Amino acid sequence: MKIEVAVNKTASTKERGDLLESLVGRLLQAQSYDVVNEIRFTGVELDLLCKHKVSGKEIYVECKAYRNTNIDANILKNLVGTLVFKDYSEAWLVSTVEYGKEAKGFIKEWKDKPKEQATKLSFYDPLQIINSLIDSKVIQNCPTDLATSHIGSINLLGEWILLVTPYGLFWAAPTISGGIPTNVLCYYANNNELVDDYALLDKIAETDTSLNGLSFKLPRINKSKVAEIEALKTVSVVQIQTGEAWSDYRPARPEDFVGRVKDIDYIFDFFKRIKENSTNTRIFAITGNSGMGKSSLIAKLKNKASNYQNKNRFFIFSVDIRAATGPEYILSSLLQALKTAQKNGFGTQDIDLILSDVGNPLNSETIKKYLESLESKNQLIALVFDQFEELYSKPELYEVFEKAKSLLLNAASIKINFCLGFAWKTDSTTHSEHPAYFFWHQLSDYRVTRKLAPFSDSESNAVINIFEKEIQQKLHHDLRHNLVASSQGYPWLLKKLSIHLYEKIENGINQDDLLENKLDVASLFKADMETLSLAETTCLRLIAQRAPVDWFEIIEVSGPDTLKSLIDRRLVIRSGDRLNIYWDIFREYILTGNVPAILLRYLPSTDFSSVYKVVKHLTHNEKLSIQELVERTELSEGTIQNIGSDMVMFGVALRESGLYSLSEEVAICNEIEILKAIREKFSKHVFTSALKESSIHSVWSVSNLIELLKQSYPANKYAEKTWHAYTVRLCRWLELCGFLHLSKGNWIYKDQGEVISERTKTERNRRKGNVFTAPASPSLTLEALSWIIDKKSVGKKEEKPKGYRNALSILSRFEIIRSENDRYIVEQDKVSKFLDRKGLLWLSANSEEVL
Template sequence: MGNFIEIVVSDNATNTQKGRLLENLGKELLSILQYDVLEEVRITAMEVDLLAKHLISGETIFVECKAHQNNLSADVLTKLLGNVFFKGVSSGWLFTTGPLGKDAKGFREEWSQKVPEDRRKLNIYTSDKLVDLLISSGKICNPIALPKDKKYTYAEENTLIISEYGRFWAIKVLHVSAGVPYGVILYDAENSKLIIDKDVINSVSKLQTSLNDLEFIVTELNDESKLLTEELTEELSNIAIVTGGDQWADYRPSRPRDFIGREDLLRDIFKYFNSVVENETNTRLLAIKAPSGWGKSSALLKLVSKSKSKRYKTKFFVHAVDVRAATSRRYGELSLLSCINSAVEKGFIAKPSEEIIINSVTNPLSSKGLAEILQSLRDENKVLILCFDQFEEIFSKNELADLFESIRKLAIAIDSARENIILGFAWKTDGTTPTDHPAYYMWQSLSDRRREFQLPTFTPKEINKALSIFSKELGQSLNPSLKKYLIDHCQGYPWLLKKLCIHVHSLIKNGIEQNEIMGKGLDIESLFERDLSELSSSEQACLRKIANESPADFFKVDQDFGSETVHALLNRRLIIRKAHKLILYWDIFKDYVLTGSVPRITITYIPQGNLNKYNNLLQLLLNQKEMNLSDIAKNLKISIKASENLIRDMVMFGNVTRQGERIILLQETENEAINKVYSFFNSHILLKTLVTQYGDGFGVTFQEFEKTFINLYKESQFSQKTFGVYINRVINWFLGLNIIRVSHGQITYLSEKIPMPKQILIPNGRIAVSARIQPFLGAAPPERILELITKIEHGTDNEEELKNLGLRNAVTVLKSLGIAIKQIDTIKLVNLDDDYKLTIAEKVIETQTIQLIVHYIKEQRTAPSSGEVGTMVAKLLNKEWKDASKTRTGLALLKWHKWATEVIKEKNSATMI
């Protein structure tokens, strides 16, 4: 039997009253031991430091009193010893009402091994010793002698409450089958009388003690005790073990055999478990964090499954419970009891000789039965792990506000004990818990005590593995186009991949061919809308009711809507039953039912084609509206595979829908189509990450841009060459859409949308990773460019014919300036105003190479020579050019600089006039 002390006062008591209560106990204990208090060094709400002198020997001691409920750390003992030496007293005494932590126990054990003279420097009086002193001196009665009613079963520990209302023995009444206390009976600690005064009982019950989770029983009301035991029995039956789906096409957590990847995460978690066995960590709390639908519950089930493998089954026991089944503040301790009992039943640990009882959430491991289990875990190097899944779901229930505090106390107690027991939490990171919510405080206050494991999105390898399992479920190979579509659209999100695959699975089982499926850009809302479209009005109302009250009471919903409606939703897998609770199959679906909104998907897709090819196909489709794939390949003079990649891009952009071989344009005008592409890239993960890292309107170097890109796609394991190709491609798409600007070696984000041109721009020089930028080199002089424009305007626009006329270099220059694009075999002028000479001049002046000349003139106040210009350009491109090449390039660029400057100057002069 254990005896504990709790010193408590009401919330409206003053600090002086709190200090006086603790001071009086300290003085009383010292007087029993023949000491007299000489000086009250400090009196606060939590501790009293006293200097006392023995009435016979004259020995002076320093006494520290600690009134607390949580485990005491060894720091208190080392500080006390420091004060002993600092003040020069004979010894230091600690009166502690709460339990010692593991490190404090270790310190006490180590200190007990010292020689007697040293041992006298420190004396520790824990609550049981303090109670013994009070009993032996006659200050209080012995709880063994209390007149207890035999109709109750009592817990093996008693609590002495010292309060402003008096001193009471609080005797816990035990629920025999559950193994936890459910109520408290009060006795006067001085005269052993049963307290039946309701006002006294009510006052004591409101004090902040470790007994707050229990009901204070008025023994005259027998029906009250019966009601309490029935409620606890029901609560115990509501402990819901996390379970997976019955089959692959089930929205519930994945069966362990269907679980994909995350090997590194699982390996790290088991490494953490092992560090507890080896006593290499002091942390006994862990969190698996991820947004909704990323597989936290599935990961827990996989942990449970792996813990049963040959490698781990004798070391780790993982027990995962669903918090959505909670109906009261007792769920935490009952779940721990469920974990321990399950481990005993399955033979992981031996059944102790004493009953397994959890006396309280603040001191859950104090019973004799649990002490045996803890010793067994230590001796056999085993660990028990209890995980709370869907932990954040209870935030929406005001009636469960006390559960937050209860689990916080339990977590602190487990962590402080540093035994071979771990508490785990699956935590949704995309929730909206307000900062003033008690759950938010609880989570943040434990942040420095827990190990956190972030669940990542699927890697390309994991997506492919998941699709292989899907293919087996279908009983047929996936069409390559459909497979690419699923890979592109899931964006690495496990929930979205599962949703898409289940949708495809349903369509194929209903006789639809693979090549007829998924030919349109992703519309997540329509996927969820299909879930609702086939429901009756009664079923939809029931679904909304469950979503609004989730987790909703099964019996109440069944009563309101009828068993037929509830079971129809259960059979459709739209709702799931957890003990006596009903929930929707996904948080994401619940949010859709309540708000009509779906998650925003950050785009990770990398275009397979370039700007020129896209423009060519867009112009073709604007003329034809719809075409066969083979006709597209023929008209563009590219392979079927290359055409597939272009169509893949346009499907992702939302430009086209695909029906087998038929490709249908979804927009009426070129501007509408390009705006679709603009929206696509403005939601791209690369752009969002750069904004997060460097701010809105960022300016970054090419190296910084590349580093960000590579970090985002490192799991794809691209080769260095492939990374270079993709980075070039994305930069040129951003340039062509006026999302970024490249100038002086900087990439700048144009955060304010610039009015879209009629055509996508061809950037001023294509970006290359190796050379950073392929700048304007003036391969053809201005007069040849003007000649080329004149010929195109008069109908000579065939590329080969223009090249035969000696205009090959002029065509190249015009394309690089974004003034012309190739469409099929023809050259089309774009982005030219009526005053096209000015347009060309302005574009030329903005090029990086011409800017070298502009800056040179500004700094040196003179024009550079052709050789100097060539040397600057060679250095920019990291090229080893001969002097002749430098001179030739310098002359061409100087000529362009002079021409462009004169055109702009002439225009400005005309404007002023």
Template structure:
């Protein structure tokens, strides 16, 4: 296995000059070739000849063939000098080529030079091969360093206050370099370079090393230089810890662990990962979905130190080592760890190795989560430094776990985003992707709102909050916080429902009290966020900036300023909130038409009690029927009343006005966007079942079965058909042509026609009772709970249209004789329904016929596919109707 990396593990630096990147890479390739020839010579081989040289953007690949001085044994060598450790695939690829060459030349040595070093998997592979193949060798940067040192070719810099040794390869020779540390802070002061020869270190070496990534901005001097040589004083990078909210409804800040809700699966995954040294992890989600809140929650549960850093203050690669130093010193202050005396915080790798070599209390760990990480992606060098942290912690799983949290709806906007580096982080990390709140999590927030406001939320207000929030934590908290304030100001729930809870109105209220100067300053911050505080204060008075900070419209992150939320920033920059309407339509246009007709007949409005009385129902039913009208913006509702808006009540053509407004409302709806997307993919045709599945995914906070979502989908599409936006097409819907008039009417509701269905599915007793009462009194009103029997009677033919007005029915002629039901007439009707004649014949032949067998007769007649329980239901219903028609059944025999 790969041994632990220590602070003194050296690096190899190639210094070569060129007029441009290409020529410089070519010069470094030739330099690397000559250096590897020198290494091979130190291993006892003659001057090797180059067979292949490839120069790549991230390093070099050199194939060398050589012959040993003593026994003329041949060798091939492949050298890989990359920005990251050589992985197992690269190691196995070389060994595969070596094996192929040995088919022709059996006496062949193989050398793999892996710079900087091998990954754990690659090291394990090399170790296993070496056990069976003693002519295969692997050398890392550390091995080459040791080889040259043993041969006396280098003169390393030693001492208590040096770290991060490096072998510098230059056309003039090889040199040793190290970072000189400040004895107090153990951070870098300068780079010192030593030469083995008496000629000292050439100025060209110092200059080129000063320009390299190794220097990290520190001054570079020759070893033994006078004390007047430049020394850099340590300036700690700005490290800002993320802090949480002080209540359930403070949406400007992440939720503190005390107010954290849900996410149990994600929390458990990360806690288990930290506890078992499972390597790095990544938190991904869109803005406001709770990444920072989850980070704070997990950090609070760590057995040791858990810190969440806001990386908007990260401006240079030195930030990473500074953040690790901050975490380690915090752990030491708390008595959890004793850092080594030779600790170094000069580089990221040195900082990680220092933490790894520290003396830890049992089962104590450090968890560091880098939040707001999308801001890091604007700096390739900084991203590479974080990438190295991810790679190191994936290979060295001991006392420190790192996490990265970035939003997925932002990073793709950055044209210079280093995708390769981002993907390298994700490849070695466990990715935890957050989704919006589910139904249970929303319910928890709503219960807390009830407790804080001292009110019991009405079902409609709860549903409105659930639907409008779309499961987005920040939006739910903003809406609930807004409602809490409104409750305290004395507003009723009915008044709040009528306001529609539009989040854009909340942003408007955020800006309403601002002065022109404050608004101009806020717009500037939004445009350039995160903006340097010094740049903002140069343009605007400090009092304006402080005012925005006091109102929490702007927040300070280290030396930078940003808006309190990304969505608010989008609103300031674009003038709109990227959130669509998201309520659920539960009742079809036909169901609502009765109420619209009633309201228009009464001048545009009426008391719910009056409507309920005329309908012979409850006020709650009326209120629920009016819900769609309120959501679509067609009506206003106050306590005890429903009123159509004036534009509809006073319109010359109310139907046209309603249809226009419904179409306008539906086009703003999230569901319409989904329908358009599906229509584009499906060549204009959208299956209702597919639309239902997409709706269920889009509204995670709304619970419902699969059948419920199919109903919601068909209801929304029915409204689209009414508005002239879509048209039914078999079991699907298609986009309606421009100018379509729409289907149906809301203003001319007529009594519904009873449609025929499958017969029989219900017992005959209540149905025959209805027939008897209608025979005695044709004006008899069938109770609501018994209207389901009307379909059975119409299908049977026992009720027929009256011919007087639509929706009115009368008892079929000849069904009653002197007020008594005629069994002969009823039998004739039974024989007339699909499957009736065959079922009666089967029953006549076998009075002990089983119910399932009787149901199967009707199944065949309707060309259906029923379960045994459905066939049993139909069969039992048939037996009841058969007995009512005077037929004999032997129940005992049938049940056996």
């Protein structure tokens, strides 16, 4: 039996505290104590000083009205400290929830102490509180016989809860259908009469009791219907679906899964620590951006748990949360997971599993007994929810989220061979006010987290090896290189690009004809859309807008044939009765026309001067071979190939069938325009992003930058010399692209909003050799800046206001104006980036060396 202090959801802390005090007051009155003083009051916690009516003995009473967490040993240790420090004659702990495993051990040790010391502490759990209230005639015992008579079978009755509400004390119990709670029977606790006042039942249902997701209006059930009700099935639970073939867009089949060895080992090590009781945690989270392979990893974990070595030790039940339509989905998932594990030889086989406790389902009598039986067999069960972020994507799923949250907190409070896992998409938008945001941080002390990183080159190549087996031929070296480089370590992107090539090769296209300059996922998504009819496109957009959406809603609007066509094309997937787009990334494209920003992970093998030596020979119309470039640049063939990779990845050149031409992204082939195109790529580079996020370290030594690069590429294994070479080369690229500048041997991150040519860099270094001594005041320089901006340009020999000549020399040094054909010309690109001219001047001055 349980006790819940239940108030209206809008009630104040004081109202909850008053109810808690009224409950404890009745318990104390039954023991002949009066409350003397209220010491502390927080709504779910109450500390009282009480005095015996006869003996006058004063005792200290701590009251805890927790809901989703058990009493731990630390609370009891603190109680002992208060008893000793305040020199109270006695101390009580009154709790409406059960004591945890460690707390029970503490109580046993305390009761074994000498009688004089042992009697100084008293511990009241829910059953003892209820028995005391029954003995003092405040309430009657729970009306099990009356309830059984009403619904026809004791097997349809869940666990009793004593509800302490603003409307009085009530006995409430859920009724069971198909093993899960559906309705509630409610009785007045003082006389055990059935509550049939619908207005009162509505008020009780609106409190924050754990039963409030169930119906409180349960009609009398004809006994002839009992067998029919007992046979009802729980709601359909959908497990993670893997692809039927390598080329299927759904999560990878276990036999196609590659890499993630450390992630798999980490999760199974966590399972082992649970069985060894060397961790108090029972929750694990698999996180990562969209398309990192979280679902595929869960499918692989399940597969590994069922292999010959593990099949009697670990059982994993993976659930697709997108099929959820109501809170009963969570309870059904738990019940089905445990029953399936039981059928597979896990735990005691003769226990009939029934979810009788709605608020804390793992504390249901039969389930608790079953889970405890796992320890003796050295077995572990894991229930994993995939696509967890879907629960807070739609308001109608909020109740499902709350039920899942309650189950996770319940799991966090127990110490048995059972754990819960969930996959959480880290690039989803969760507002800081959303309950999911608080929930994530609330669980931080109770979970272990494994964040999936992008694939290493070796993992990407392992995927391509499977691709080669599918097409039964080796990929052209350049095609393999393009796949690895273009996918940037993102599993979803590599899969999409590989399937694209797979379909082309299956249709008889020669690999040499597929050696395109780059593989663009947006164009592939566009191609997917262009093959659809108007009806299919309309249907697809409708599903994207409403996903996850009930399939019958779509059939009513679009018809069964249109929907079947989209499912057959693998553009839409069905999870139970719910429909969704095959990838959330494709769904985003359908809704916005955009694909996620993909950080460039490419590490250049040459420097800019080498690239420029080759690019300056390219044009839009002429295609040059490697040999022709060798002749024109006098560089070796190997060097040209390395430079060619850099040119293509930076988007300044096209490579088709081994021939190079100038990219359309470079309008004019000069140093500045080429750098502008490359700057655009580096603005989305993983190293630039890491620098920006770590901008608190404004000054970076080379050794610190090497460590930052290692963190950005955790899977790459290089010698220290190689890490140093890559780091220095990247810094030089970022300097020319206007993201870094060198100062006294250290690098400073500051986005200057423009590129810096080699000539400008040389000139700047020459000027920086001279310490800046301003020949004009800041105010006068600001005046001159406004003056020349209005004029756009000024002749050097033109007459100028007094002092402006010196001010213009400062603006020239700051590269706000440039000297050209005996005129000072405003750098409009730089000026246009600042709404405040004073800010432009200040930023420029701030970059100068100081004595």
